[in-house]
Amino acid sequence: AQTVTxxxxxxxxxxxxxxxxxxxxxxxxxxxxxFWYKQPxxxxxxxxxxxxxxxxxxxxxxxxxxxxxxxAKSFSLKISDSQxxxxxxxxxxxxxxLTSYNTDKLIFGTGTRLQVFP
Amino acid sequence: xxxxxxxxxxxxTETGRQVTLMCHQTWSHSxxxxxxQDLGHGLRLIYYSxxxxxxxxxxxxxxxxxxxxxxxxxxxxxxSATRSQTSVYFxxxxxxxxYEQYFGPGTRLTVT
Numbered sequence: 001a002q003t004v005t006x007x008x009x010x011x012x013x014x015x016x017x018x019x020x021x022x023x024x025x026x027x028x029x030x031x032x033x034x035f036w037y038k039q040p041x042x043x044x045x046x047x048x049x050x051x052x053x054x055x056x057x058x059x060x061x062x063x064x065x066x067x068x069x070x071x072a073k074s075f076s077l078k079i080s081d082s083q084x085x086x087x088x089x090x091x092x093x094x095x096x097x098l099t100s101y102n103t104d105k106l107i108f109g110t111g112t113r114l115q116v117f118p
Numbered sequence: 119x120x121x122x123x124x125x126x127x128x129x130x131t132e133t134g135r136q137v138t139l140m141c142h143q144t145w146s147h148s149x150x151x152x153x154x155q156d157l158g159h160g161l162r163l164i165y166y167s168x169x170x171x172x173x174x175x176x177x178x179x180x181x182x183x184x185x186x187x188x189x190x191x192x193x194x195x196x197x198s199a200t201r202s203q204t205s206v207y208f209x210x211x212x213x214x215x216x217y218e219q220y221f222g223p224g225t226r227l228t229v230t
Contacts, residue, residue, distance in 0.1 A: 004160075035218055045161075045208060045221035091160055095217075105151075105176070106219055108160035 002027045004094050006109035013082045014117050020067075021077045021112045023092030031097040034068070034075045035106070039089040048090070051075065079114075087116040121145055122222035124209050130228045131199050139194045139225050141209030149212040150192040151219065154178065154205040161208065167192055199229045 003026045013019035025034070036048040051059045051068050058066050063083075067076045079086055092109040121144045131137045141150065148169050153161040153176075163176030165184040173184050181203060183195045196203055209222040 033218070043206065043224045043226075045210075045224075047218055047220065050218055105163055105166065106161075108162075110158055110160045 002029070002032075002094050002096070002107050004092055004107050004109040006092055006112050008112045009110075010113045010115070012115040012117060013079070013086075015082055015084060017082055018078060018080045019082055019114065021079075021090050021092075021114065023075045023077070023109055025073050025075065025092070025094050027073070027094065029097060033095040033097075034066075035093040035095070036064070036066070036075075036077045037091045037093060037108075038086075039091065039111075040085075040087070045091075049077070082116050084116050084118065087114055089113050122209060122211060122220060124207075124222040124225050126225060127223065128226050130230060132230055133199060133201060135199050137196045137199055137227070139196075139207055139209075139227070141192045141194070141222060143190050143192075143211050145211070145213070146189050147211040147213055148189070149217075150186070151210040152176075152182075152184065152192070152194045153208045153210065154203075155208060155224075156205050164194065164207075196227075199227075201229050203227065204229045 005024045032053045034051045038046045038048045049059050049061045049064050058068050063080045065078045089111045091111045093106045095106050123142045125140045151166040152164040155161050162178050164182050167173045167186045170186050170189050186192050207225045210219040
């Protein structure tokens with residue numbers, strides 16, 4: 001079974017600095033999807049970025065980018081120019097390939113709480 | 119996302135009572151999901167539905183019942199609430215190019 005591990009329960013960063021959140025996963029599948037979700041104090045789950053495993057290029061969305069290391073099964077999130085509004089819980093999630101039986105289930109890590117200091 | 123609504127947003131109930139959490143989507147996406155969020159566990163899948171009248175268990179289904187008579191609604195029922203079911207419950211649907219999941223605003227349930 002697939003698992004997702006976020007080994008950093010909490011992280012902190014100074015405003016305007018860069019921070020990297022770690023995520024590792026375990027799978028025997030070769031094609032899959034990875035996601036980062038943000039959960040601010042409002043509790044709403046917000047999709048930040050997605051990565052398809054068959055794509056070698058790392059995904060980027062404005063100040064958010066990932067470092068996808070397929071062989072190492074690592075999927076870290078880098079937040080550049082951190083802002084106070086980035087303070088939230090961040091969850092890494094794994095999804096099986098579309099051809100798999102379990103294609104529609106997301107497996108989540110336990111989350112990393114990010115604090116941003118002015 | 120405004121297209122997924124959950125009600126109630128907050129609920130306090132007593133042990134042993136039946137409670138139903140509602141989820142409604144304004145689209146007609148086939149797949150809908152129920153998760154619970156607990157500290158130290160992230161989000162765990164309770165039940166999901168591939169279409170109307172098609173449901174299946176997730177990782178933590180015990181103590182919960184679901185139904186889906188209409189595509190847009192996916193209620194979750196706790197038949198006899200226990201304190202261990204105190205949690206935040208999220209409903210989600212699949213959308214987008216990678217079938218990523220989009221979540222409702224969540225329901226905070228407290229069982230006393």
